Amino acid sequence: xxxxxxxxxxxxSPSEERIAKDRYxxxxxxxxxxxxxxxxxxxxxLKVRVDGEIVTDAEPVIGYLHRGWEKEAENREYPKxxxxxxxLCYSASMTYTxxxxxxxxxxxxxxxxxxxxxxxxxxxxxxxxxxxxxxLAAVGTDLGNLTIFLWGMREREYWLDLNVRLCGQRMxxxxxxxxxxxxxxxxxxDRDVMRCTxxxxxxxxxxxxxxxxxxxxxxxxxxxxxxxxxxxxNLGVTGPAMRGCGVDFDLRRDDPYGKYxxxxxxxxxxxxxxxYARYMVRIEEMFQSCEIIRQAVRKINALGKNAPYRLKVPxxxxxxxxxxxxxxxxxxxxxxxxxxxxxxxxxxKVRAPLFTNISASRPMVKGVRVADVPAVxxxxxxxxxxTDR
Amino acid sequence: MVSSMKDWxxxxxxxxxxxxxxxxxxxxxxxxxxxxxxxGGIVAWLIDLILPGNPVSEWLMSxxxxxxFSIIILALVIFLVIFVGVLISLWEERKVxxxxxxxxxxxVGMKGFMQCVADGLKTFMKENTMPKKIDKMTYMWTxxxxxxxxxxxxxxxxxxxxxxxxxxxxxxxxxxxxYALAPFFILVSGWSQxxxxxxxxxxxxxxxxxSYEIPMLIIVCSVAVLSGTFNIGGIVAAQxxxxxxxxxxxxxxxxxxxxxxxxxxRSPFDLAEAEAELVEGWQTEYAGMKWGLIMLGDYLRxxxxxxxxxxxxxxxxxxxxxxxxxxxxFLPEVVQLLKGWFVFxxxxxxxxxxxRVRIDQILNLGWKVFMPLSVVNLAIAVLLKVGGVF
Numbered sequence: 001x002x003x004x005x006x007x008x009x010x011x012x013s014p015s016e017e018r019i020a021k022d023r024y025x026x027x028x029x030x031x032x033x034x035x036x037x038x039x040x041x042x043x044x045x046l047k048v049r050v051d052g053e054i055v056t057d058a059e060p061v062i063g064y065l066h067r068g069w070e071k072e073a074e075n076r077e078y079p080k081x082x083x084x085x086x087x088l089c090y091s092a093s094m095t096y097t098x099x100x101x102x103x104x105x106x107x108x109x110x111x112x113x114x115x116x117x118x119x120x121x122x123x124x125x126x127x128x129x130x131x132x133x134x135x136l137a138a139v140g141t142d143l144g145n146l147t148i149f150l151w152g153m154r155e156r157e158y159w160l161d162l163n164v165r166l167c168g169q170r171m172x173x174x175x176x177x178x179x180x181x182x183x184x185x186x187x188x189x190d191r192d193v194m195r196c197t198x199x200x201x202x203x204x205x206x207x208x209x210x211x212x213x214x215x216x217x218x219x220x221x222x223x224x225x226x227x228x229x230x231x232x233x234n235l236g237v238t239g240p241a242m243r244g245c246g247v248d249f250d251l252r253r254d255d256p257y258g259k260y261x262x263x264x265x266x267x268x269x270x271x272x273x274x275x276y277a278r279y280m281v282r283i284e285e286m287f288q289s290c291e292i293i294r295q296a297v298r299k300i301n302a303l304g305k306n307a308p309y310r311l312k313v314p315x316x317x318x319x320x321x322x323x324x325x326x327x328x329x330x331x332x333x334x335x336x337x338x339x340x341x342x343x344x345x346x347x348x349k350v351r352a353p354l355f356t357n358i359s360a361s362r363p364m365v366k367g368v369r370v371a372d373v374p375a376v377x378x379x380x381x382x383x384x385x386x387t388d389r
Numbered sequence: 390m391v392s393s394m395k396d397w398x399x400x401x402x403x404x405x406x407x408x409x410x411x412x413x414x415x416x417x418x419x420x421x422x423x424x425x426x427x428x429g430g431i432v433a434w435l436i437d438l439i440l441p442g443n444p445v446s447e448w449l450m451s452x453x454x455x456x457x458f459s460i461i462i463l464a465l466v467i468f469l470v471i472f473v474g475v476l477i478s479l480w481e482e483r484k485v486x487x488x489x490x491x492x493x494x495x496x497v498g499m500k501g502f503m504q505c506v507a508d509g510l511k512t513f514m515k516e517n518t519m520p521k522k523i524d525k526m527t528y529m530w531t532x533x534x535x536x537x538x539x540x541x542x543x544x545x546x547x548x549x550x551x552x553x554x555x556x557x558x559x560x561x562x563x564x565x566x567x568y569a570l571a572p573f574f575i576l577v578s579g580w581s582q583x584x585x586x587x588x589x590x591x592x593x594x595x596x597x598x599x600s601y602e603i604p605m606l607i608i609v610c611s612v613a614v615l616s617g618t619f620n621i622g623g624i625v626a627a628q629x630x631x632x633x634x635x636x637x638x639x640x641x642x643x644x645x646x647x648x649x650x651x652x653x654x655r656s657p658f659d660l661a662e663a664e665a666e667l668v669e670g671w672q673t674e675y676a677g678m679k680w681g682l683i684m685l686g687d688y689l690r691x692x693x694x695x696x697x698x699x700x701x702x703x704x705x706x707x708x709x710x711x712x713x714x715x716x717x718x719f720l721p722e723v724v725q726l727l728k729g730w731f732v733f734x735x736x737x738x739x740x741x742x743x744x745r746v747r748i749d750q751i752l753n754l755g756w757k758v759f760m761p762l763s764v765v766n767l768a769i770a771v772l773l774k775v776g777g778v779f
Binding site: 029031033037038039050053140141142143144145146147148150151154210214216217219220369370371372373374 | 486489490491492585586589657659660664666667741742743744745746747748749750
């Protein structure tokens with residue numbers, strides 16, 4: 001594996017001593033980007049210290065969207081937390097509900113029917129694709145181009161339609177259940193999926209053609225905000241941002257949950273570690289997700305119409321601890337459940353990937369220009385709902 | 390004896406008026422002249438009817454007063470025509486942008502044209518907020534000057550050899566000079582707003598302006614070398630006698646097109662108001678009608694640069710080189726407007742396809758690519774002129 005040198009601290013800007021000497025700090029100034037700023041997708045602030053156009057320091061400030069999610073979960077029965085888990089991140093609702101149900105099933109010690117596992121995989125990957133498409137749309141506006149935004153959102157609509165066919169909802173789906181999924185797939189679901197994936201793979205090439213064949217797009221992303229593998233590990237960066245830095249790790253393959261071990265797919269990894277690599281990883285992940293969806297749908301068909309898709313489960317979870325992790329569109333999300341034998345959790349801890357990824361924003365934006373800050377921060381696909389919880 | 394109304398209306402040749410300000414025929418002045426002859430004639434006749442033999446009626450129809458009112462009507466008509474032209478280019482941008490992006494664009498009345506009117510009314514009705522700790526004087530004056538110079542630039546460009554406000558021999562130079570004023574006001578305006586985003590936006594405007602003004606001027610010079618004049622009518626006439634300058638000066642055309650995108654702050658080069666990182670750049674603190682007028686000013690500048698490209702490279706208001714006078718003389722104003730809108734269409738296309746460039750990239754492009762290319766362009770023009778091709 002190629003070892004990438006750390007180039008973050010080699011920008012030419014005034015040294016710390018010079019800034020300290022300057023009593024009024026006329027060289028540098030702090031800019032508050034957020035909480036209401038076009039670049040911050042969600043409510044958060046990135047304080048950046050700029051010297052002219054170059055960012056010399058940054059500090060993320062979060063907490064504007066804190067809703068007390070974890071505390072609120074303690075006051076609800078287990079099934080009633082599923083719609084709340086949808087609201088952790090509306091563009092990753094399927095993965096969060098899946099994760100929650102998986103954690104409770106682990107605490108209950110039950111095995112989910114095979115068909116439900118495959119349906120969950122399909123739902124997860126639809127969720128991943130539509131989340132990545134929304135990310136692509138946001139990258140478009142952050143780079144100052146509205147066409148990518150609208151084309152990305154247009155493609156996303158097809159996947160949301162597929163969500164509707166699967167469970168009747170577009171975004172906050174409330175679909176997985178503890179012990180399975182809410183409903184079986186419809187008769188023509190496999191046909192819809194095949195059509196949608198085939199169409200999408202062509203349409204995605206249009207978007208890639210537009211971005212990758214334009215030298216301005218590429219020059220806005222290439223070589224900017226490099227992170228090394230070591231930095232990724234130290235900062236706790238996960239997900240596509242980590243795989244773009246050369247860390248070959250994906251929970252779906254390396255610590256498979258559900259029935260991912262029966263599915264054959266590749267994990268895109270790039271070693272450059274810059275913004276462009278993170279972009280490429282996400283694009284390739286969309287293609288791989290299409291492949292996963294096709295395989296999972298074939299497995300669902302092979303199981304037949306009458307295979308069970310949901311178990312009856314007791315409403316009270318035996319006292320104990322359970323812990324599950326899952327590959328979210330944005331990284332590794334994790335839930336830790338402590339139950340005291342009642343029908344409500346004693347404690348439900350969520351580890352959101354974005355909470356740690358945002359904390360890496362300081363080394364990421366240090367040394368880039370102000371104009372690059374939106375592009376760099378877009379590549380970790382900020383979602384404040386799960387970060388602040 | 391009671392005088393007849395017709396005695397007061399002398400529909401003469403406007404050029405026979407001793408105060409006639411131009412050397413050539415001006416159709417808009419003629420229009421103003423006729424309109425004033427009619428309206429002023431009625432007024433003068435009525436006054437004379439009440440007070441026979443009074444001096445006011447004579448004064449109203451004297452040569453100097455007729456000339457003054459004709460010029461006022463001329464200014465109004467030309468501003469209205471340019472204004473409607475700009476509104477149409479605004480509508481064009483919205484519709485074309487929409488179609489490129491797989492959506493419909495504006496849909497409010499008349500295929501979406503009334504959206505411009507609705508936006509104008511909306512900005513009028515918005516609250517005019519102003520931050521507390523600003524330099525109020527500078528804040529107000531700079532925005533007035535930015536809008537004022539934009540209007541002036543757009544109106545200074547003739548639509549044909551009979552549709553103009555002024556006909557200077559140094560026409561193109563004056564237009565370029567007016568064009569170059571706004572970035573300084575933007576810098577001062579960004580400074581006055583007591584806002585970091587505005588400050589950075591203003592700095593960026595000044596930076597990019599300095600790097601783009603020089604290639605533009607060099608290309609204007611190479612056009613002047615080929616045509617032998619800075620007079621806009623002269624440049625168009627010279628192209629009619631040889632060929633459109635887009636063919637010999639293709640390099641210059643590309644550079645000028647890109648530079649004028651940057652000059653009029655259109656999307657791939659709108660660093661001064663980059664909304665992704667600078668909120669709204671130097672316009673952040675302007676609210677209500679001030680912001681609406683700034684937007685209008687932007688489009689006026691875009692319209693003006695399209696008109697300049699049409700005049701300098703695409704043969705201006707002539708349909709084709711060497712075409713007969715009957716063809717070239719048929720509504721030349723419309724031909725000029727259509728060419729301007731065509732160039733604007735390409736600008737929209739560029740906006741659709743490209744992301745915003747970074748400030749270091751734009752400066753590199755300006756100094757390391759466009760500067761040498763414009764000098765090459767000037768060399769081509771000089772060689773062609775010396776070689777006797779033109």
